Amino acid sequence: MLNNQGRPTNVDNVNSNVGASSGAALLPSEPLLFEVGDKNKSGVDLPKTDTDFSSRLGGFARQTPINLPGLTEPQSMRHYVRMSRLNYSIDAGFYPLGSCTMKHNPRLNEKMARLPGIADIHPLQPQSTVQGAIELMEELGRWLMELTGTGAVAMAPKAGAHGEMCGMMAIKAAHEAKGQGHRKLVLVPESAHGTNPATAAFLGYKVKEIKARKDGTVDVQAVKDALDENVAGIMLTNPNTCGLFEPDVIEIADAVHEAGAYFYCDGANFNAIMGVVRPGDLGIDAMHINLHKTFSTPHGGGGPGAGPVVLSDALAPYAPLPYVKRDGDAVSLVENQDGSDDHLGRMSAFHGQMGMYVRALTFKLSHGADGIEQAARDAVLNANYLKAKLSDVFNAPFDGQPCMHEVLFDDSSLKGTGVSTLDLAKAMIDEGYHPMTMYFPLVVHGAMLIEPTESESLHTLDQFIGTMRELMADAKAGNIDRFVNAPMKAPMRRLDETQAARSPHLRWDEPEDDAAVAAAE
Amino acid sequence: MRYLPHSNRDRKVMMDAIGIQSSDELFAKVPSKVFNTAKLDLPDHQPEFAVEATIRGFANKNRAAGDGPFFVGAGAYRHHVPASVDHLIQRSEFLTAYTPYQPEISQGTLQMLFEFQTQVANLTGMEVANASMYDGSTATVEAVLMARRLKRRPGIVLSGGLHPQYRDTVATYMGDDEGFVCLPSDPTATEDIIAQIDDTTAAVVVQSPDFFGNLRDLRPIAEAAHEKGALLIAVFTEVISLGAIESPGAQGADIVVGEGQSIGNPLTFGGPYVGLMATRPNLVRQMPGRVCGETVDAEGNRGFVLTLSTREQHIRRDKATSNICTNSGLCALAFSIHMSLLGQKGLSQMAALSHQQAYKTADALTAIEGVELVNEHYFNEFTVRLQKAAAPIVEALAEKGVLGGVPVSRLEPGKKELENLLVVAATELTSDADIAAFAAALKEVI
Numbered sequence: 001m002l003n004n005q006g007r008p009t010n011v012d013n014v015n016s017n018v019g020a021s022s023g024a025a026l027l028p029s030e031p032l033l034f035e036v037g038d039k040n041k042s043g044v045d046l047p048k049t050d051t052d053f054s055s056r057l058g059g060f061a062r063q064t065p066i067n068l069p070g071l072t073e074p075q076s077m078r079h080y081v082r083m084s085r086l087n088y089s090i091d092a093g094f095y096p097l098g099s100c101t102m103k104h105n106p107r108l109n110e111k112m113a114r115l116p117g118i119a120d121i122h123p124l125q126p127q128s129t130v131q132g133a134i135e136l137m138e139e140l141g142r143w144l145m146e147l148t149g150t151g152a153v154a155m156a157p158k159a160g161a162h163g164e165m166c167g168m169m170a171i172k173a174a175h176e177a178k179g180q181g182h183r184k185l186v187l188v189p190e191s192a193h194g195t196n197p198a199t200a201a202f203l204g205y206k207v208k209e210i211k212a213r214k215d216g217t218v219d220v221q222a223v224k225d226a227l228d229e230n231v232a233g234i235m236l237t238n239p240n241t242c243g244l245f246e247p248d249v250i251e252i253a254d255a256v257h258e259a260g261a262y263f264y265c266d267g268a269n270f271n272a273i274m275g276v277v278r279p280g281d282l283g284i285d286a287m288h289i290n291l292h293k294t295f296s297t298p299h300g301g302g303g304p305g306a307g308p309v310v311l312s313d314a315l316a317p318y319a320p321l322p323y324v325k326r327d328g329d330a331v332s333l334v335e336n337q338d339g340s341d342d343h344l345g346r347m348s349a350f351h352g353q354m355g356m357y358v359r360a361l362t363f364k365l366s367h368g369a370d371g372i373e374q375a376a377r378d379a380v381l382n383a384n385y386l387k388a389k390l391s392d393v394f395n396a397p398f399d400g401q402p403c404m405h406e407v408l409f410d411d412s413s414l415k416g417t418g419v420s421t422l423d424l425a426k427a428m429i430d431e432g433y434h435p436m437t438m439y440f441p442l443v444v445h446g447a448m449l450i451e452p453t454e455s456e457s458l459h460t461l462d463q464f465i466g467t468m469r470e471l472m473a474d475a476k477a478g479n480i481d482r483f484v485n486a487p488m489k490a491p492m493r494r495l496d497e498t499q500a501a502r503s504p505h506l507r508w509d510e511p512e513d514d515a516a517v518a519a520a521e
Numbered sequence: 522m523r524y525l526p527h528s529n530r531d532r533k534v535m536m537d538a539i540g541i542q543s544s545d546e547l548f549a550k551v552p553s554k555v556f557n558t559a560k561l562d563l564p565d566h567q568p569e570f571a572v573e574a575t576i577r578g579f580a581n582k583n584r585a586a587g588d589g590p591f592f593v594g595a596g597a598y599r600h601h602v603p604a605s606v607d608h609l610i611q612r613s614e615f616l617t618a619y620t621p622y623q624p625e626i627s628q629g630t631l632q633m634l635f636e637f638q639t640q641v642a643n644l645t646g647m648e649v650a651n652a653s654m655y656d657g658s659t660a661t662v663e664a665v666l667m668a669r670r671l672k673r674r675p676g677i678v679l680s681g682g683l684h685p686q687y688r689d690t691v692a693t694y695m696g697d698d699e700g701f702v703c704l705p706s707d708p709t710a711t712e713d714i715i716a717q718i719d720d721t722t723a724a725v726v727v728q729s730p731d732f733f734g735n736l737r738d739l740r741p742i743a744e745a746a747h748e749k750g751a752l753l754i755a756v757f758t759e760v761i762s763l764g765a766i767e768s769p770g771a772q773g774a775d776i777v778v779g780e781g782q783s784i785g786n787p788l789t790f791g792g793p794y795v796g797l798m799a800t801r802p803n804l805v806r807q808m809p810g811r812v813c814g815e816t817v818d819a820e821g822n823r824g825f826v827l828t829l830s831t832r833e834q835h836i837r838r839d840k841a842t843s844n845i846c847t848n849s850g851l852c853a854l855a856f857s858i859h860m861s862l863l864g865q866k867g868l869s870q871m872a873a874l875s876h877q878q879a880y881k882t883a884d885a886l887t888a889i890e891g892v893e894l895v896n897e898h899y900f901n902e903f904t905v906r907l908q909k910a911a912a913p914i915v916e917a918l919a920e921k922g923v924l925g926g927v928p929v930s931r932l933e934p935g936k937k938e939l940e941n942l943l944v945v946a947a948t949e950l951t952s953d954a955d956i957a958a959f960a961a962a963l964k965e966v967i
Contacts, residue, residue, distance in 0.1 A: 029822070033636045033861050042867035044603055046949060049873050056880055057766060058898050060736040064771045066764065067643045070864015073605055080633075080858055084614035087629035091613030097622070104524055105617050108569050113789070114607070117580025122593045123791030124927045125584070126919045132582030133790050139579075146561050158655040158792065159847040161834070169693070194834040195846055201839035245550040276548065281555040292847065299619040300610075300851030301630040302811070304655070304793030320693070336934050345693035349596055349658035349686035350791025362576055368566035371522045373557075377544045378527055384547055385535040402539075402547040429626055437622075440835070457526035458535065485819075490625040493819035497624075500816035500828040504805065506649045507639040 027491055028082040034508045036079065037069025043076050067510065086491045087301070088434045094460055098406045098437035098449025099193070099241060101271045101290070105298035106366060109359035118358050123350040127332055133354060134331040138324045140361045144289060144310055147372070149278030152316035154309045154323070156352045160268060163288025163307025164199040164235075166347055170286055170311060170318040171233045171262045172203055173344045177318075180260065183232035189218050191242055191441040196235040196266060205232060212443050216242040216398035216408075220251050227259040237266035238282070239273065239404035241441040242397075243383065243449070253283025262286070262315065270294045271453070272380055272405035275373030285312040291353075295360035306356035317342045322351050378454035379405040382461060386452060389465045393472045397444045405453070411446025419475040419483040421446040426486035426494060431467045522566050586788060586924065590955035590962075592882065594902045594946025595732065595927040596657070596684050596758040597791060598783045600871070601950055606785050606858045610851055620811075620847070624826040625818070630850065631825035634813035637857040644763045644860075645755075645777040646770020647799035651810040652827075653853040654796030654845065657758055657780030658690040661726065663809045663843055664754045664778045664798065665691055668724035670807045670842070672752065675700030676722035680714050681707030682731030684758055685932040691726075706933055708895050708904055708942060710735035715745040722749055724776075728756040729769070733895060733929075733944060734902035736766060743773025752776060760784055760797065761948070762900045764865075764872030776800045784863075785855030795852035806832060809843030874949035875901035878956070882947045885960040891967055895942065902946040904929070907967065911943040917966035923959050 055061060071079060088095070095102040113119060121130050141153040154170075157163035168186075175183050186200040189210045197207045208226055213219045218236065234256050238246045246252070256263045265279055265287035271294045273279075279287050291297045291306040311319055321343055322333040333351060337343055367375060380402075387396055387407040394409040411421045425435035425448075437449040452461060475483060487493065527535075532544070541547065548556055567575075586599045593599075610616065614629055621627030621634075634652040641650035654660035665677050677695065679688050681704040688703055695701040700721055704712050710733070714725055725746050729737040743753040755769030757779035769777045781795040782788075800808055806829065814828035834841040863871065879901040886905055887894045895904040907914060911928035918925035926945035933939045947956075 030632065032632070034639065037861065037864065039865055042864045042870070043605075043862035044601075044867040044871075046867065046870045046874060049870075049877050053873070053877050055765070055873070055876060056898070057736065057876065057900065060738075060766045060898055062763070062765055062767045064646055064768055066865035066868065068640060068860065068863075068865045068868070070866055071861050073603070073862065076858065076862050077605055077609070079861070080609045081612070083629040083632055084609075084612045085629065086627070086632070087614040087618045088623070088626035089614045090617040092617075095619075097619060100619055102617075102619060106524060108572060110611060110616075112573065112576045112580075115577065115580040116585040116587060117577075117583040119787040119789050120585040120587050120599070121583045121790050122586055122591075122599065122788045122924070123597055124595050124931065125586070125593050125924050126916055128916065129584035129919055129924070130582075130790065132579040135582070136576075136579040143563060146563055149559060158659065159845075161844040161846045162655065162659070165844060194836070194838045194841065195844045197839035198834035198837070198841040198844035201841075202844060207839045245548070247550040247552070250552055250555070273548075273551075275561065276557055277551055277555055278559055281558070290847075298616055301615050301618045301627075301633075301854065302620040302850030303653075303847040304795075304849045304852055305847040306793075321689075335931070346658075346686060346689040347693060348656055348690055348792075349684060350656075353792040354790035355787075355793050358576060358579075362572055365564070365567055365572040365575055366569070367522065367524065369561045369563040371525065371566040372563075374522060374525055377547075378525055378532075380547045381527075381532060381535055381539075381544050384539050388539045402549060404547075425623070426625070429623065434626065435623055454525055458531040487625050491628055492625045492822060492824045495624045495818045495824045495826050496816045497826050497828065500814040500826045501831070504812075504829060505815040506635075506805070506812055506828075507642050508635070 026085065028085060030079060030082040032508055033079060034069055036075065037071050039069050041072055042070040043072045093432055093434065094456060094464055095434040096436050096450045096452050097434060098451040099268060101293035101451060101453055102299065103296050103453040104455040105296050106363060108366065109297065109362045112362045113355050113358050118354065131331060134324055134333055136361060137357055138326065138331055140357045141324065143364050144308055147274055148287065148310045149280030150310040151313050152311040152319060154311060154319040156320050156347045157288060157307040157309055158348055158353055159303060159305035160288050160290040160307045161195040161199065162347060163309045164195055166320055167264050167286030167288060167309045168199050168203050169344050170315045171264060173318040173342065174262065174315055175232055177342055183230055185231045187223060187226050187231060187234040189236060191240055191443045192235060192237060193241065193266060193268060200235060216244050217246050218252065220248040223252050224255050227255060227261065231259060231261045233262040233264055235264045235266060237269060239269045242443065243403040243406040243408050244398060245404055249282045268293065269405065272376060274376045275369060276376050285315050291356050291360040295363045297356045297359035304353060304356060306353035318344050320344050320347045375454040382452040382454065382456055383407045385461055386450060386465065390468055393469055406449055406451035408444065409448045410444040413472060414475060417475045418480045421448055423483035423486065424471060427471055427483045429487040430489045433464065589922040590958045591924045592926045592945045592947060592959060593924050595944050596780060597788055598759055598946060598948055599788055599950055600761065600783050600948050602785055602787065602859060603862055606855055609858050610855050615854055616851065621827060624824065628824060631813050633854055633857055635815065635825050637853050638813060640857060640860050641797050642799050645799040646768025647777055648802050649805055650797065650799040651808055651812050653849040654798055654810055655849060656792065656794040656796045657778065658687045660778040660796030660798050661687050661756055662691050662694045664776045665724060665726065667776060667807050667809060668752045668754060671804060672723035674721050674723040677701050678714060678717045678722060678725045679703045680727040681705050681712050682710060682733065682735060682737060683726060683728045683756060684732045687756065706939055708733045710737055714742060718745055718749050718751055720749055722751040724752040724754050726754045726756060730759060730762050730900045730902060733904040734899040735896050736898040736900060739769055739772035739774060754778065759901060761872050761875055764868035765876055766900060775804065781856045785859035786852050793849060793852055795849040795856050807842060810845050810848060871949050875947060878947035878951040879903060882945060882956050885956050886963060889960065889964050889967065901948060902944060905943050905945060907941045907943060910940045914966055918962050921962045923962045925959055925963065
């Protein structure tokens with residue numbers, strides 16, 4: 001056992017808890033920082049304050065304890081390296097998480113983001129001293145507009161959902177400017193990401209769900225039937241979350257425009273069509289681009305992202321602040337409203353996600369127009385290869401047409417086996433894979449959404465196909481122990497999410513006797 | 522193409538398996554008039570060294586903060602970040618994972634988030650924190666929305682000490698909503714915000730240290746708000762200040778939000794940063810964003826999962842507390858590693874040094890004729906009033922190699938009474954030589 005400072009209380013127990021063998025260290029169970037740290041230690045050496053230092057904080061000085069331990073550098077290195085070993089990652093294995101575009105993260109991107117002329121510049125230093133940064137924003141914007149066939153881009157949004165908010169705010173502003181503020185309905189197909197209805201509802205819109213057709217695509221007639229003078233816009237993902245290109249997208253866009261509404265396109269799946277189809281040609285008015293997905297900036301365990309929004313000419317005047325303006329050789333960022341324009345204001349402080357912009361531009365320059373198109377084609381080819389090799393054992397609900405960059409299966413093949421989509425996913429962990437996206441989209445039962453991306457080799461795909469076929473054969477043969485008990489080879493067994501939600505324990509609490517000692521000191 | 526594993530032979534094998542001749546056939550559902558019709562005005566792929574040269578070309582046109590005396594703050598601060606922080610966040614296992622949807626193979630990220638939440642809660646003097654927001658300004662918006670949900674009242678009062686771009690961000694989300702009040706810019710911290718609180722107020726939003734550097738006593742505001750059944754949202758942009766000044770939690774705040782960039786994260790022209798949000802246990806179910814909680818696995822071992830997800834968009838869709846999904850995971854990791862290295866001891870020392878260098882800067886500048894200190898109490902940032910407009914003076918200083926603060930007019934254009942104000946920040950990286958150089962340059966250009 002370790003005591004709450006992380007020190008062994010007796011030698012015999014140390015081995016059983018932390019693990020003295022090298023094998024245990026490679027699959028560690030790491031105590032919490034608060035259990036190994038020490039409040040009197042610091043891993044950062046700082047100079048002393050001057051001998052005549054005296055705080056001028058007056059009555060504002062902190063009286064209550066901070067209660068945070070420190071680690072020296074070797075302790076910290078070990079703590080986080082051991083924790084890192086408990087994570088699955090793209091670099092370690094195939095990560096076909098549908099809708100998330102888990103592609104390779106080139107390390108040149110990281111190197112470029114760390115140049116002092118990028119990492120060590122302040123958003124509010126004089127613009128004359130950051131011309132290169134503003135030019136970089138302009139150049140990335142040019143790539144985004146060129147790839148999407150649009151004439152304007154709002155760089156500010158900080159992630160995809162923030163981009164959705166930006167696009168929908170622009171739509172709302174455009175309606176209000178035209179005296180169409182009474183339009184209170186937004187059409188959202190039932191297969192949409194949860195962020196779509198959440199965004200629309202936030203802006204005060206009522207969400208009207210559009211049913212999918214039997215083939216998994218949006219029913220153009222259902223859209224037409226729903227359109228009237230109260231509809232502000234439609235939020236449509238294309239390719240959609242079933243992994244299908246919406247064949248009637250142009251007709252839908254035309255109908256939406258004819259009804260005086262706007263077309264918001266969720267760009268989460270842009271990877272399938274980049275360099276091949278320009279969304280502007282499909283009639284979109286706004287589309288966010290997840291730089292951390294499509295342009296690999298990277299995912300970082302849940303962000304940071306960046307969600308620039310390309311805009312049609314109709315919405316361009318309503319783009320948020322700041323935006324890049326060019327005047328001959330000089331570029332500037334327009335940071336404030338001058339009262340004469342329609343810009344919708346600020347979505348955040350400062351100028352967006354420069355650290356992500358530089359990574360995305362590096363990715364694009366590396367790939368070039370040819371590489372971007374090839375990447376989209378390979379991503380789509382990989383998904384269709386998986387589909388071709390698996391659809392005799394897994395049920396593809398919308399068969400009879402090619403998928404785009406992700407393939408969707410339902411759980412009908414598992415019926416009667418006692419194995420659920422969740423069990424199958426956990427068994428994949430034991431086989432060395434990160435599971436696909438499960439139970440999304442909501443339009444099919446027990447959904448399994450597999451997105452291989454362009455980064456995977458034929459060899460990896462073949463191995464994965466072999467594993468998936470073998471798992472399905474085992475499920476059908478009634479060998480369900482490896483499913484319902486899975487994962488057995490992961491750092492942890494299945495975790496109890498119900499208990500976590502029922503009695504939330506969201507922070508480490510100091511053991512009471514320790515707190516009493518601290519208070520007495 | 523170095524990032525694409527397939528040879529043409531591989532592609533042929535795969536197309537044969539699918540039963541197609543060309544990958545064009547996979548795009549059969551794309552209307553032909555929009556399929557591959559545009560010739561893009563973009564270059565083809567390039568070797569790594571060529572790309573690097575292009576990006577360096579952009580970077581080299583910028584003046585890095587570390588290239589000379591630097592006193593710019595106003596919401597983003599240049600602090601020392603230990604080399605090991607940047608090494609650790611580039612570990613493949615952290616950098617190339619995503620949101621920990623599969624907790625059994627994501628305990629590294631989840632344990633980090635649990636530790637991060639505890640660190641943020643303790644720093645702010647609150648009980649619980651979420652697993653990060655985009656940045657301080659968007660966290661402020663989320664706090665305002667959360668307060669409205671909790672109180673079912675429209676009234677939101679923003680202090681005139683709130684960072685103007687935070688105010689503008691909140692204003693974008695509030696629109697013309699009834700009950701939304703922004704007090705005028707308040708460089709001297711003399712506004713009477715308590716007078717604005719009434720029975721329709723959901724929350725008052727007060728920043729300390731404020732945009733101008735003033736330290737504000739939150740206690741009487743918290744009391745007045747609570748008396749009327751309203752909440753106090755406390756905001757900070759300099760998280761290092763919590764190492765020296767009393768926590769907002771101890772002063773009665775109900776929701777605390779702020780910018781965490783100073784710990785672990787470089788300036789990077791304004792983003793990506795990491796928004797911090799902490800609150801009281803009874804308000805958690807209206808808190809937006811991801812939250813990590815402790816639980817056990819099937820063998821009874823301690824583990825961590827994302828929890829309370831019934832608040833979130835992927836479950837609740839149009840009834841969610843926020844549309845936030847991807848947040849600032851890797852920036853939160855950088856924050857947490859740096860904070861674990863500092864410990865309370867290192868943080869207090871960093872705060873003391875930042876405070877000391879700030880008052881030495883203030884002393885040096887106010888020794889110049891025509892430079893007047895506006896603040897009574899400040900931490901590492903203060904405002905001086907010059908005898909003429911501050912913006913051209915900052916440009917003149919930049920020409921002399923000194924980045925000498927932020928003219929208030931850059932964020933508050935067209936307000937005559939603010940035109941001569943200059944906001945100046947110092948940190949532990951500000952040297953005595955930098956201060957002397959700043960004072961000498963200012964004397965020349967003033």
